[in-house]
Amino acid sequence: MTAQLSDSLRYEGETLRLFTLPLNTYWNMASAANNIDDDSPEKRRDFADMGTWCWRRHTASWAIEQGHLYLIGIHATYEDGGEAMLEDxxxxxxxxxxxxxxxxxxxxxxxxxxxxxxxxxxxRYEEDLLIDIDRGVVKDQHVIDNRTESERQ
Known part of the structure; x- marks a missing residue:
């Protein structure tokens, strides 16, 4: 698999690369509720192909504000050429x-x-910021330093 395009997260004045896909959780729940098969076009939401660097055919923008996680944008093009909107x-x-x-x-x-x-x-990047979320609410966070001893010097 090719390295994938990340979502983004605005948090404490920074815009970070987000390597977790919270929107997939929502869409999996919605698909299950509507009895949609994993291979059906509805599961893929008929987004146009973006290339091997984004198999999910979309990215999303997120923000943490006052301790709550918000979806603030969906970035994709439908197969008919129209731009996806959050309100869709x-x-x-x-x-x-x-x-x-x-x-x-x-x-x-x-x-x-x-x-x-x-x-x-x-x-692998210098640090990973890990943020624990429970039903959309921030519960904890911590940072992991991914540098080796020689990379820190």
Whole structure:
């Protein structure tokens, strides 16, 4: 698999690469609720192909504001050429949606690229910021320093 294009997260004045996909959790729940098969076009939402660097055919923008995770944008083009809008999936919410469906850990990279891995989100950056989320609410965070001893000097 090719290295993948990340989502983005605005948090504490920074825009970070987000290597977790909270929107997939929502779409998997919606597909299950509507009894949609994993291979069906509805599962892929009929987005145009973006190339091997983005198998999911979209990216998303996120923000953490006042301890809450929000989806603030979906970036994709439909196969018919139209641009995807947040409100297409969340009617009545054109600007942001509280991500109450997501519980898990967000992984964001910080700093310089130390090692490129030609697969998924496997590349290694100086730091990983890990943010624990419970039903859209930030519960904890910590930073992992990914540099070796010699890279720190």
């Amino acid at each position: 999936f969340f009617p009545g919410y054109p600007n942001r949606v509280f991500a109450h469906w997501y519980s898990g850990q967000l992984r964001c990279s910080r700093g310089e690229l130390l090692e490129y891995v030609h697969a998924g989100f496997g590349s």
